[in-house]
Amino acid sequence: MAITVVGSVAFDSIETPAGKRERCLGGAATYFSLSASFFTDVRVIAVVGEDFGAAEEAVLTSKGVDTRGLERAAGKSFFWAGSYMDNLNEAKTKITDLNVFASFEPKIPAEYGDSEFLFLANIDPVLQRRVREAMPDVKLVAGDTMNYWINDHKPALLEVLKGLDILLINDTEARVLAGESNLVRASRAVRAMGPDSLVIKHGEYGATLFQGSSTNGNGAHGTFKVPALPLDEVVDPTGAGDSFAGGFFGYLASQPEITPAAYRSAMFYGSVMGSFAVERFGTERLQALTRAEIDARFEQFRELTHLA
């Protein structure tokens, strides 16, 4: 089943202890699309500027990503510059130039209309909501957000949450959104805002899926945990969360039926894709990746977590 994703397609300048890259292809929708493309058809909605050329577009189209929803606007593409020199778990943003993104009005190509899955990557919740409302017939909607929207645009964000089946956010975002430091209680509060399923990402400690109902004092019922892969070196954490989302949602979209077992495997594929993304700068590793490598790493995750 096809996924339509709306979000940023951008250029990033990144500095990490492993080195630096200037203006490499980035953006949440880019990472998500590349990651999900290994599992299902992906259609992207975003806006780019005149600096986005054929080479950049080919990164997406070579993976079969449908770019008919990639609008060209006069001006420059979204640009972000950040550093992980102090902390690999959290980027220090140096520059955010919205450029053409500042006046982005998502347009959904008619050809995307039969998408059964919708992913609302981290952008202004007003835009997320507009896309969600324009695609009322999708089967499953997932989304992401960040502290900026939680803190400063909460009413708009709460409207988006009502229309989500799955929300993927990190520990800090869950705590801030819920106003609650305990993650089990925070998960309950966030799920009461709309999403039936909540994926909380813990960075190097993996991720937790909260789903179903907790029947006693501990939150293990209907909950599923996947670790992150222990890595010798995290070259560049940029896009790890979006790559996780792409693997997770891409796998779900590839399944004939969305069962609890499918969610479990989806969590594994999410962590698998996140583990690849951080091995090189930007989208380099996702571009070079093969399905065979993905499947081999899935087995590594099984080995890492299963009793026998």
Next chain:
Amino acid sequence: MAITVVGSVAFDSIETPAGKRERCLGGAATYFSLSASFFTDVRVIAVVGEDFGAAEEAVLTSKGVDTRGLERAAGKSFFWAGSYMDNLNEAKTKITDLNVFASFEPKIPAEYGDSEFLFLANIDPVLQRRVREAMPDVKLVAGDTMNYWINDHKPALLEVLKGLDILLINDTEARVLAGESNLVRASRAVRAMGPDSLVIKHGEYGATLFQGSSTNGNGAHGTFKVPALPLDEVVDPTGAGDSFAGGFFGYLASQPEITPAAYRSAMFYGSVMGSFAVERFGTERLQALTRAEIDARFEQFRELTHLA
């Protein structure tokens, strides 16, 4: 197979967001012994003062813990007071009164001589080493330590590490001991100091067992991960790590053969016992625990981590 454990038996005054307790029974050897007692015979070596009475001893003996190595000395027992009001993941120590522990010289009862398993809980590495050398014939030796010994008594600690098969420490301790922030690289450095197996505890994010050899850039080969149980409320984190160690090592000691599969189950039992310990203050939950509850929670951990 019997485990001999050397470590502190103490009184703790604890304050957490859930409430406070004055002078409840505590100490690393106490938590370890109670936890391990559900799996195998446990023999404790420690010193207590005149304030340690029959009621306290009965907590241990009622679980079958052999207390013949519990020395009575003139004076008061080790006393610790701490608070978790700011951070449930890290105690703020208010008082540490070593009392009778200041002049502790571990004596090993002849009846403990046939113990095949030895656990060196977190105490002065000079004492850990003395006990280790007095029991040269044990089959498997595990130990714990803390930042104080890593920072200020490193030469003595390094001598202890040479004699350990398994070291259990937390993230910060591993990073400080190795002088390396990446946990995979830190694990390699620590294991080069002696212990073939290393368990790094991540608090609310579970624990990782590093073992065997890594054959490529990621550290998944020979590595095993167990999450912590998602809990609605952590009443008192005191003793969680020692309870983990007791479940982990107690289970290993109960096995006819120490296989890789046994280590995996041991990691699960470690996290199971840690999850119980924090549900109430001090040792209250471990005292009231049954083996049936332990086995039920083991299954919960399977459900939490396994694909099917």
